[in-house]
Amino acid sequence: MWVEEITLDNIKCFDKQYIRLGTTKECFPWITLLGENGTGKSTVLQALALLIAGPEGAKQLLTRPEGWLKTESIPGKISIKIHQSENDPAQFGARKERKQFSYTFYVTGNQKLTINNKVFTEPVIAEDTNNRILPWLRENALLPKGKGWFGAGYGAFRRLTRENRILVPALQTPLRYTNFFTQFREDRALEAFETWMVYLDYRISKSKDDKIAIRQKEWGIKAINSLLPEGNEFDSIDENGKIWFKVQGSKVSTVALSDGFRSILALAGDLIWRLIEAFPESDNPLHEVGIVLIDELDIHLHPTWQRTIAGWLRATFPKIQFIMATHSPLIVAGAGEDAITYRFFRKNNNIEVELIKNIHAWSVDKILQSEAFGLVSTFSPETQKNIDKYYSLKKKKKLNDVEKIELQATIPFVKEAYAELPSENSLDLKIEKFLSEKLK
Known part of the structure; x- marks a missing residue:
């Protein structure tokens, strides 16, 4: 699954905003959202999360969407167009198979509003009941549990737990909406990586012939190592279930790692586990198609890591469509020649979005002094x-x-x-x- 476009009507700071995230034939593989705080970048990422989570998932993520309407007297709308990928199961249409799907969710506020002849008196997310495609999607694609149709989102407060891990039971297949938890809940730690790796290690210790556990552990270690700076790598899991890394020649447990390391481990480890759960029969789940949303990718990262993290993520997950927000010119510069950059800015009491072209080859100074960052001086x-x-x-x-x-x-x-x-x-x-x- 990948996204071609999203539209927001009367949502938070937006009157009406359309953002293209791909062509009719292929996705933009990396989309960067730039802009000052309060210009709607996180809102766009959250709107995407709600739509990709599905009708039931959206209601779990945002039980009362208070404050989501710019004008309380009319409903808000978030609309999306998604495309089915090769390994996303189910078929729509008996004669001619359909591969692209558009649907809308409505958002209400504290005033009485009518949507499709139904009256709402409090803030809710309501699906478009006139859309004949959405019922098929909720039964075949946007399932609480299901294969393929992958999407995940990570908020700015993603982190590993600070608690030491003891051997734990197997992780259950995640409910779809939990893929986006940290975008809406700042108190949610990303524990999947540690729990999953310890469990795989436990299975392997009990049965040396457990080929599935061995393969999955190898995938996890390879992916994590590819995202860490040179001189840093996974080391081992001890008898107490504590995970250790080699950091510039020294052994360090996950609980003692820096916030930058923990932020990347939390995101990448969680993503690897969820991809494996979504594509259990894949020869390499890390190479499957899906959508990943990341808010403030640069948070906790040293500038040298900011410069390379986009390239590492794209190499490790080559078919993922990354849509992310950042305040770092280094992230923008490192995203690659085919990356798309949008700038969010205020104009006439509204938020507008513009495409910034040919930014990948610029220096950090030039990016900061360009329209991409609103002509910001590089001096104090x-x-x-x-x-x-x-x-x-x-x-x-x-x-x-x-x-x-x-x-x-x-x-x-x-x-x-x-x-x-x-x-x-x-x-x-x-x-x-x-x-x-x-x-x-």
């Missing part, structure tokens, strides 16, 4: 203020005595910023003049 506010003052005074043909003193006071800041004062015709001077005007 104090330094930028003095640079602006310097260029403003340099443009004047004649300075009075006070302005001459002010100009001299800015020179140390400009020299520190550029190592030396730029010449009158330098590119730095021209760029900073342009940015100084834009940033005012």
Whole structure:
């Protein structure tokens, strides 16, 4: 399963917003959402989660969608178009098999609203009962438990538990809506990786011929190792069920790992387990098609890791459609040539979304100083203020005595910023003049 488009009508900060996430024939494999806090990036990811979770799952994730309507007197709508992949089971249509499906969920508020002749008096998520496709999807694709049709989402507060693990029973097949728990519940730890790995290790210790457990453990270790920086790798599981990693030559347990390591382990480990559960008969579940939503991928990650994490995720899960939000130019630059970047910004008391093109080859400075980040200065506010003052005074043909003193006071800041004062015709001077005007 992959997503071609999503539309939000009267949802939170959006009047009406359409976002293309693929063509009619293929998905965009990596979509980055950029924008300041409060511009709707998380809302889009949550709306996608609700739609992919299915009607019953959406109601479990958001039992009372209070605050989801921009205007309380009319219903909100979230609509999606998804495509069926090769290994997603079931067939729609006897003569001509259908592969793309569109459906809508309605959102209500505290005022009385009527949808499809049904009256609602409190906040709920309601499916479009006039859509003949949705009943088929809920029975064949968007099942509470089922194979294929994979989607998962991860909020900004994803993390491993801080508790030591003792041997535990097998994990049960997850309910579909739990794939998106951390997008809506900040208190939910991602325990699947630790529980699953310990259980597999236990099975292997009891039966050396358990080929399924051996293969799944190998997949898990390989995937985790591929996402860790060089010099870091999975080490072992001890007799007490504690998982150990080699971190630059030292053995460290999961409970003692840094937040950056734990964030990636929590996300990747949980994703691997859920892919295996969704595609139990696959020769390699990590290479199956699906949708993964990630809010603030850069959180807790060192800049060197931010620079490479997108490439590692794409190499480890090559057929996953990643849709993620970030505040990091390093994540944007590392996503690849075919990645799509959208910028969310405020205009006339509304949120608008624009496509940013050809960003993959830019430097971090250029990305920050582009429309992608709203022409943000790469200098500190104090330094930028003095640079602006310097260029403003340099443009004047004649300075009075006070302005001459002010100009001299800015020179140390400009020299520190550029190592030396730029010449009158330098590119730095021209760029900073342009940015100084834009940033005012």
